[in-house]
Amino acid sequence: MEEKQVMGILNVTPDSFYIGSRKQSEQEIAERTNQIIAEGGTIIDVGAFSTRPGAAEVNEEEELRRMRYGLEIVRREQPDAVLSIDTFRPSVARMAVEEFGAAIINDVSEGGVTGVVDTPMENTGAEIPEIFREVARLKATYILMSVQPTLELTVSHFLKKIKMLNDLGHKDIILDPGYGFGKDVIDGNFALLARQQELKDTFRLPLLVGVSRKRMIWQLLGGTASDALNGTTAVNMLALEHGADILRVHDVKEAVEAVMIYNRMKSVQK
Numbered sequence: 001m002e003e004k005q006v007m008g009i010l011n012v013t014p015d016s017f018y019i020g021s022r023k024q025s026e027q028e029i030a031e032r033t034n035q036i037i038a039e040g041g042t043i044i045d046v047g048a049f050s051t052r053p054g055a056a057e058v059n060e061e062e063e064l065r066r067m068r069y070g071l072e073i074v075r076r077e078q079p080d081a082v083l084s085i086d087t088f089r090p091s092v093a094r095m096a097v098e099e100f101g102a103a104i105i106n107d108v109s110e111g112g113v114t115g116v117v118d119t120p121m122e123n124t125g126a127e128i129p130e131i132f133r134e135v136a137r138l139k140a141t142y143i144l145m146s147v148q149p150t151l152e153l154t155v156s157h158f159l160k161k162i163k164m165l166n167d168l169g170h171k172d173i174i175l176d177p178g179y180g181f182g183k184d185v186i187d188g189n190f191a192l193l194a195r196q197q198e199l200k201d202t203f204r205l206p207l208l209v210g211v212s213r214k215r216m217i218w219q220l221l222g223g224t225a226s227d228a229l230n231g232t233t234a235v236n237m238l239a240l241e242h243g244a245d246i247l248r249v250h251d252v253k254e255a256v257e258a259v260m261i262y263n264r265m266k267s268v269q270k
Contacts, residue, residue: 004240004263006255007043007084007248008036009212012070013050013058029073037078040256044078045106045248046070046096047086063092071100084143088112090134097138104174105135106143106208108181111161128164136168143208145176149183151195155202162203174206174246175199180214189216193238200243209239210248212255233258 010032036044048066049058058066067085074081083102087093088109096102111129135142144161146154158175165173177196183189189211200207211217217231218224233254236247240262249255 004259005042008041008252011047033077039252041252043082045084104141136170141172143174146178147182176208196242206245208246209244212249
């Protein structure tokens with residue numbers, strides 16, 4: 001992936017971990033949609049199911065209802081925007097692609113390992129996750145996120161899951177190291193960040209990094225998610241230095257500025 005990109009977060013949920021990302025009314029969703037594009041975001045990531053620890057379970061019918069409601073507004077406001085759908089459910093992915101032309105499925109479940117953080121999903125017994133079959137059928141870009149605690153386990157699981165997808169004829173894959181999912185809150189996440197380039201070198205696939213206002217930052221610095229913008233920007237720059245291609249963020253303007261600074265630094269080094 002040649003150009004670094006910024007993915008703006010739009011949560012049509014009442015309980016996402018960062019209160020600033022929760023948008024439920026028609027006006028809030030419309031304003032956030034337009035803000036992401038106006039501030040330089042190139043992808044809108046829409047979620048209707050909070051994956052934070054302690055979040056309430058959302059059944060399939062409710063997730064579909066929330067997602068359809070949100071996407072109708074997003075498409076009205078920005079009909080040409082690239083849409084990413086934050087879901088682990090095949091039915092939600094199918095609806096978003098077929099009805100609204102979504103291009104990317106952002107699956108935080110590593111193909112069905114977990115839906116909500118630290119909450120095991122029901123094991124269907126299927127050797128190949130149904131979400132893999134669905135994205136292959138839909139021909140949508142698939143974000144494969146790791147919930148493993150170490151780089152070594154992340155690599156081994158990625159190898160297995162990428163082969164499954166490739167065997168289905170699907171090669172349009174973006175990797176997400178999964179910061180904040182299954183790792184030690186501070187040291188585990190930063191140990192992975194320090195070696196993130198190894199993922200890029202091993203797989204030669206685009207990397208998405210989502211550290212925006214996460215606990216790995218605000219617990220280290222003190223404060224809350226609301227205080228973590230400066231720390232997020234610092235970690236985003238480190239992520240770019242270690243091979244990130246897409247930054248998934250709440251604060252689009254600041255991330256776009258980080259990418260501009262990174263690009264200028266690289267341009268004068270050539």
